[in-house]
Amino acid sequence: MLIVQKYGGTSVANLERIRKVAERIAQYKKKGHELVVVVSAMAGETDRLIKLAKDITPEPPLRELDMLVSTGEQVTSSLLAITLQSMGYKSVSLLGYQVPIFTTDLFTKARIKDIKIEKIKRELSENKIVVVAGFQGVTEMGDITTLGRGGSDTTAVALAAALKADLCEIYTDVEGVYTADPRIVPNARKLPKVSYEEMLEMASSGAKVLEMRSVELAMIYKVPLVVRSSFNYAEGTLITEEDAEMEKVLVSGVTYNRNEARISLYGVPDKPGVAAKIFGPIGEAGINVDMIIQTGRPDSKADLTFTVPRTDFKQALEIIKRVCEELGVERIEGDDKIAKVSIIGAGMRTHSGVANKMFETLAKHGINIMMISTSEIKISCVIDEKYTELAVRALHEAFGLEEGAKEEK
Amino acid sequence: MLIVQKYGGTSVANLERIRKVAERIAQYKKKGHELVVVVSAMAGETDRLIKLAKDITPEPPLRELDMLVSTGEQVTSSLLAITLQSMGYKSVSLLGYQVPIFTTDLFTKARIKDIKIEKIKRELSENKIVVVAGFQGVTEMGDITTLGRGGSDTTAVALAAALKADLCEIYTDVEGVYTADPRIVPNARKLPKVSYEEMLEMASSGAKVLEMRSVELAMIYKVPLVVRSSFNYAEGTLITEEDAEMEKVLVSGVTYNRNEARISLYGVPDKPGVAAKIFGPIGEAGINVDMIIQTGRPDSKADLTFTVPRTDFKQALEIIKRVCEELGVERIEGDDKIAKVSIIGAGMRTHSGVANKMFETLAKHGINIMMISTSEIKISCVIDEKYTELAVRALHEAFGLEEGAKEEK
Structure with missing residues (x-):
């Protein structure tokens, strides 16, 4: 299978966490899967960089802000590629401009226009695990853009769609999609499966587990999406097309x-x-x-x-x-x-x-x-x-x- | 005049220092000069990034190391561009691949092969102060490279040569070139002027103020070079062609x-x-x-x-x-x-x-x-x-x- 995995900021918060992530990736690789891994910046790094810019001026120019903030994912992607290579796996990290992932030039909120898959395909054919810096793209003029908060999810789903991946796994610090925010409702239930439409409505109305744009993309291109935790091996929530079983449930969340x-x-x-x-x-x-x-x-x-x-x-x-x-x-x-x-x-x-x-x-x-x-x-x-x-x-x-x-x- | 300035790590060590650098640049701009500014990573940042990689494995793969380490200059260049814009000056930051500065693919020790000056010229013609991330380049395949320690000096001199700049100023934390390392010889004298050949021999034999490659480049392309401090306004040392006066001095350093x-x-x-x-x-x-x-x-x-x-x-x-x-x-x-x-x-x-x-x-x-x-x-x-x-x-x-x-x- 060709699997796209995305690891969020808490999943790659430090070298120890990155090691854990690499071990999980290695398990998939050993089973013979082709892997494209999208990473976020280390937890807190994006905020640290934004704060630096805002300490200079309350409204930093957005092109420069994207130039600054995109370093967060660059650091993580190279660290993960180094870790995978140190474990004996061939790996290469790619930035937005290197894939390339072309976007609009609406800096800090850019939208993906086109993804060229040839380079990734070539690296995969050389048996490499391809690590892609999430959240970032490039304009046709060569300027670095970012996709807005949650942009790494969008990167992962868009790559999965472009590559016609069999599965897109979103690793985060929660185990899946719940009937309600467990911090507010302690007896909330984890949902084994929800439809794209339901997930879309949940995301658009405040559920933070997935960004709306990434669910939209997954729905349009019918990318099977799994949300799960990188901190354990519990099964997550599968987001897929609506089936008869789902219809029976009056309210999901x-x-x-x-x-x-x-x-x-x-x-x-x-x-x-x-x-x-x-x-x-x-x-x-x-x-x-x-x-x-x-x-x-x-x-x-x-x-x-x-x-x-x-x-x-x-x-x-x-x-x-x-x-x-x-x-x-x-x-x-x-x-x-x-x-x-x-x-x-x-x-x-x-x-x-x-x-x-x-x-x-x-x-x-x-x-x-x-x-x-x-x-x-x-x-x-x-x-x-x-x-x-x-x-x-x-x-x-x-x-x-x-x-x-x-x-x- | 078209002036290339380069600011080293201690000169851009924090936001306050970056502000001071921006104020100095502004003074030049007000006098009507065209400015291309090359920056290093904030002091300590390159070492911090290398340590991260070496904490993973003693000999990290060099392509990934360059991907990682080049973020240091990327951060500084965007922060400086943000600062200049917040002061009312038009500015744009450019990475190695955006200029582009083409290099060989000898990662961590790459050599500049070709610099395209069209984009910089275009930005200058729009009255922008162009900030270039030092130390980095790009291969023809699109991989990020770095030029080795002191590489930002090389970036500055190579840009000055390519742009046919009138002057290349290297700002650092010492006031110029001395007759000997003042930490060892407290009564060492600052030299007002040395020849390229002398500077080259000094650099090749241990004087740390300038990297040898940058002096070589300056000599070949006859780029007048000034080494001076960004911490005060003292005159630095001019490195230029040998003249009759210099010949009279038996030993310079x-x-x-x-x-x-x-x-x-x-x-x-x-x-x-x-x-x-x-x-x-x-x-x-x-x-x-x-x-x-x-x-x-x-x-x-x-x-x-x-x-x-x-x-x-x-x-x-x-x-x-x-x-x-x-x-x-x-x-x-x-x-x-x-x-x-x-x-x-x-x-x-x-x-x-x-x-x-x-x-x-x-x-x-x-x-x-x-x-x-x-x-x-x-x-x-x-x-x-x-x-x-x-x-x-x-x-x-x-x-x-x-x-x-x-x-x-």
């Missing part, structure tokens, strides 16, 4: 996301093209708008509320103020003390009453719902941030997700 | 080199091609042989003694043992407790008796001379390592090099 902020515009002129004028500049700045609610008013104006990542709140607000002055919007309001709780399950497609149960559960605990958004297999509610844990625990219990509860149903 | 080891071969078959068989494999391993002495014997065999850098002693000895077995050499001897002291001066060309004065001075202090080598403007003696300081001080005094002595002559 409860997620939350505190990285949310709300922006409300009151008295927006209700005419064609207004939405584009508001959301165009935000999109151009690379800020993702999540939920949008628009309500009409009798005076042919509208009120508009939407959410953005809290980390982009300040920047989004500045853009919006500029745009709204032009449009003659009456009033702007911002709130970054909100959270989004979501329930996700493939079974929602065929079951009704799930939404109502969610609203009732929150109401029973005195939690006010500010915004609601739904998809076929997800319901999200924006609430006051301080109720986050309470809401997650209440929903986890209400939908019978706790350890042992499943058998009783 | 005394140097020493402890990074020496001696290998002696007794009973070497004295027939054509033997020397090539011995020194060929050593050269192929990238080891520089310095002094060679061959003495004939009545039995048509010869004794051969030569020196290599102490850091390559072990490797050289292994190669020699293998070769000598084939050749039927009687006995091999090695000694790495030696030092080389040298006196250098353009004036030697036109004065005699300098060598004799050197030998007499060493003899007067009871120092035995093991090997002698001379050039037009240098005399070197290999002695027992323990006499190094004594020899340097005695020669410095004998040739009247101390502060104040010049005026009396």
Whole structure:
């Protein structure tokens, strides 16, 4: 089999951990598999480098920031290749520009455009374990880019798709995907299998185990994905196409996301093209708008509320103020003390009453719902941030997700 | 003027030092100069990275070692570009592969083959200060190489030559070139000016202020070189073509080199091609042989003694043992407790008796001379390592090099 493995920052935090990772890779190699290994920077290294830049200036130029930060993965990939060679395995490390992995030039948030697989294929054919520095790519002009946080997952899945790998394993410091964050819900269950769609909804609504873009990519290219721990040999969670078994489960998990902020515009002129004028500049700045609610008013104006990542709140607000002055919007309001709780399950497609149960559960605990958004297999509610844990625990219990509860149903 | 500046590790040891460097660069920029700035890794960083690799295995694979170590200069160059931009100056950092600086593939000791100047010229024409990561290059296959210790000096001089720069300034933590190492000879004098040839002989015989290869390059391409401190604004030492004034000085400096080891071969078959068989494999391993002495014997065999850098002693000895077995050499001897002291001066060309004065001075202090080598403007003696300081001080005094002595002559 051709297997792409990705090891996150805690999995390669020091030389001892890198040794453990190399031993695991060696086991796969001995079984005859071809291996492409994607590594993150050592835990804490990316933050250390960003801090260096921010100690110079609060908003460092992004091209230079990518140049700086990409060294983290470069160090890990060479250290892992050295370790593998010291154990007697042929290995070579490759940077983004060496593969090459071509991206857009939106520095710090670049997107992969094209991966050339010839060099990797050649190295594999020479029986080498190919170690690829995650998180980084290169523009057509030769500038180094990074793919944003969680970018190493994206590197791994994109490589698996390009190479038509049989499996993509994401090694991290948790054992898999849980029904809820075990730090908040101690009796949360590890899920043996979830569908791409469910995982996508979980990731988009706050589950940190996998970055959304990497799940999207895996879904599009049908890359079988396994999330598991590099600290033990427990089986992880398989993320794959939906099957009949999954449909039976009403709700698979409860997620939350505190990285949310709300922006409300009151008295927006209700005419064609207004939405584009508001959301165009935000999109151009690379800020993702999540939920949008628009309500009409009798005076042919509208009120508009939407959410953005809290980390982009300040920047989004500045853009919006500029745009709204032009449009003659009456009033702007911002709130970054909100959270989004979501329930996700493939079974929602065929079951009704799930939404109502969610609203009732929150109401029973005195939690006010500010915004609601739904998809076929997800319901999200924006609430006051301080109720986050309470809401997650209440929903986890209400939908019978706790350890042992499943058998009783 | 187009000026290439190079800042060494102590000059960019931390963000505060980088800020100071940026302020100096800004002064030049304000005067209207075009600037290409080459930086080393932050002091200690290269050693830290090498130690990481050697903690994995005593002899890490060299391609991966270069991949690892080159991150040091990458970090500094981006940090300097960020600092310059935060001060309002347009700037861009470039890595070896981005310039590109093409080298041979002798990893950790690569040699520059070709520098493409188009990209740098383009960035300069956009009024940018171009920051280049020193010490690194790229092979035609796209692998990262490093140029060996002191490689950032070589990067700077090679760039100055390729760009036909008006001046190349090497900033370091000493104020210039001295008549002797001030740590050993406290009353050593700073030289305002030395010739390329003198500097070359000084560098080749142990003066650490400049790497030999960079002086060689500067001499070939007639790049005016200034060595000065980034810690103050004192004038440095200008290294340039020999002029009449320089010829008047009998001896310009005394140097020493402890990074020496001696290998002696007794009973070497004295027939054509033997020397090539011995020194060929050593050269192929990238080891520089310095002094060679061959003495004939009545039995048509010869004794051969030569020196290599102490850091390559072990490797050289292994190669020699293998070769000598084939050749039927009687006995091999090695000694790495030696030092080389040298006196250098353009004036030697036109004065005699300098060598004799050197030998007499060493003899007067009871120092035995093991090997002698001379050039037009240098005399070197290999002695027992323990006499190094004594020899340097005695020669410095004998040739009247101390502060104040010049005026009396």
